[in-house]
Amino acid sequence: MEKTHLRNKDAPFSAYDYKQEGDPYLFVSYAHADSAQVFPYIERLYKDRFRIWYDEGIGFSLNWIREIAIALKGAKMMLLFISPAAVKSKNVARELNYAFTNDVDVMPLYLEETTLPEEWEFLLNTPQAVHDIHASYTRVKHDLPKNTRRPPTLSPNQPPAQPKQRPADKAPALLYPQKGDILRAGDPNHIGPKEWDWLVLDVDEQKNQALLITNGIVEERAYNDEWKAIDWERCSLRDYLKNEFLDKWRFSEKDRARIALTHNENPGNTWGKWNGEQFNTPGGAPTDDRIFLLSVPEVLKHFDGLKLHKEKGNELYYEADKRLVSRFNNAGSWWWLRSPGYDTYDAAFVIDDGIVYLRGGGVQGGGGVRPALWLNLES
Secondary structure, eight states: OOGGGOSSTTOSSOOOOHHHHOOOOEEEEOOGGGHHHHHHHHHHHHHTTBOEEOGGGSOTTSOHHHHHHHHHHTOSEEEEEEOHHHHHOHHHHHHHHHHHHTTOEEEEEESSOOOOOHHHHHHTOOTTOBSOTTTTHHHHHHHSOGGGBOOOOOOTTSOOOOOOOOOOSSOOOOSSOOTTOEEOTTSTTOOSOTTOOEEEEEEETTTTEEEEEESSOOEEEESSSSSSSOOTTTOHHHHHHHHTHHHHTTOOHHHHHHBOOEEEOOOOBOSOEETTEEOOBOOOSOEEESSBOOOHHHHHHHSTTOOEEEETTTEEEEOOOGGGOEEETTEEEOEEEEEEOSSTTEEEEEOTTSOEEEEEEETTSEEEEOOEEEEEOOO
């Protein structure tokens, strides 16, 4: 929408109209003195399709306090931009207390390091606090509620996506799969639901086995059902893959018999770096798995050539690579790795644009699942 339609001429976009549309949205709380820093940041989120309400959305004739209360109470999460000006603002303090009273989640975003009042320290004792909002933008996107983001839309000149053309169920059989091959329904080495394709990551000719990963996200789940320090051995996602996954997706007894038991090492995260500090997050004990997630070293091995990137002197991650891009429900989505992230409350993942994000995100978040396994090949 053009800025001429905005109540505040400096506002970068029109606030989300929750009264008309009714979808989940984010509420922005900030001190007006910080507008020059806040507006470019929320505009970036807006361009990334997040629904955002901020005080631009209050008409001149409306009751200011009432409109703030209604908008905040109905929000999925409040983004609280913290600065010395914010902690002095009575309006920001009211919004924080009202969010707490009405069980609205708060993500603290520090515009600069700020000493908090004692009551703020109590209310904002949360792992979601972000102290470098620009260097941590990827993490912020990950931690925001997914349902506050609009689905992607086609541009006027972009034709609608055509249904994926795949070979018929009687696809030509691969005599011996090679790295990079796609196994589709009808191939003698295809297992599981017919709708799934499998990407061959590696072949062990001595053992007559192939390492497969689904060629896309098959479902979304939390790495762990609750937010706590956890590793791959003990997380709820591994328990699900071990005890429920094959039944849920109706793998045949023949398919199950072909899945090899794999001994997985689970190295700690010593690859990431934040504010000059190298990570040293333990990865937990080795595990024996039939269905598992890839680790960071395995991604680097099987998707060779990934480039390490250093962002603003603070953070290390591997640059976007289209081979790692995955989709779920016709939209780009990120997917879990089994390796830990910045600490044991986080797990590493691959972002929807193909970045291997070493810092990771909170284990309780709902991320994509791309199961991997070693398959005994048909002779």
